[in-house]
């Protein structure tokens with residue numbers, strides 16, 4: 213990539229948590245990976261994020277203010293809620309002041325405000341939406357943005373896009389990871405992994421039920437987002453062979469995951485992507501997932517894992533019994549071919565270039 217084509221990109225991170233906290237879920241890793249790869253290619257990247265955010269090797273502008281609540285905990289028709297001193301509003305006020313220094317501003321927040329503000333900015337705004345449809349306020353404002361600023365809405369997958377009325381307007385951008393951080397393991401131990409935020413939409417109880425039936429130990433890793441939900445699972449399955457290891461760094465997490473026979477993915481919702489699926493594949497770990505949403509687009513059924521009937525614990529158990537059919541090197545290969553940082557960088561660079569070009573035309 214030549215530097216005379218280099219772009220100046222201001223990323224505005226999720227406002228539900230600090231980068232590195234895990235509260236933002238997979239979008240935290242996505243922000244890091246896009247920023248890292250485009251920085252490597254010579255583009256100028258700065259990330260604006262709540263105070264306390266940490267992002268290796270990329271400049272972060274830390275903004276004070278109160279965090280947004282998460283959209284997953286809202287009802288579809290709920291009104292828009294913002295704290296009085298909202299970090300979301302403060303981040304966008306910062307972006308407004310510096311906008312002329314940048315070619316494209318990139319919004320990673322699943323919030324109404326950045327979409328609403330788009331027509332008021334001189335600098336074009338790209339919106340990366342990291343979840344499927346959850347709240348009417350966002351559906352509505354994003355649909356208006358898609359109509360007024362064609363090509364500026366990006367999503368992970370087609371299944372995610374299809375949850376929105378403006379599916380046809382979405383750019384499908386997928387995800388990708390730094391494969392060098394994940395080590396291949398050909399000889400796993402007799403145990404299973406579950407990764408993600410501990411929250412009801414992730415359906416952890418089904419993985420715990422499958423662990424209990426099969427007797428295979430389940431290692432659980434991820435941000436404790438809903439302590440009551442976790443306590444209920446512990447009470448409902450007191451003798452299941454499960455262990456919660458906490459929220460681990462990528463390095464620590466892959467050390468655990470790669471030793472497992474499979475990753476179980478049990479989302480109740482339409483998972484937009486599921487970064488954890490490609491992280492497991494990169495370690496050579498097959499993915500057993502419910503056949504809906506992002507994981508259904510990632511897992512090659514019978515080749516790099518199994519897609520089972522959604523919400524069926526028996527389906528999980530049946531797939532666990534067939535794990536010997538999977539060649540773990542095929543899992544690593546799929547991650548290398550489809551989910552490298554290079555592939556991710558190509559797609560996002562192309563998208564940002566097309567949006568930057570729209571500025572020139574204005």
Ligand code: UDP
Pocket residue numbers: 234236237238239241242407408409433434435458459460461462465485486487488489491
């Ligand atoms: N994760 C982590 N440490 C852990 C468990 C999970 O850093 O111990 C990260 C993982 O790398 C992934 C994110 O948590 O990026 C979960 O993202 P995913 O896309 O699977 O789901 P989301 O939370 O966005 O719904």
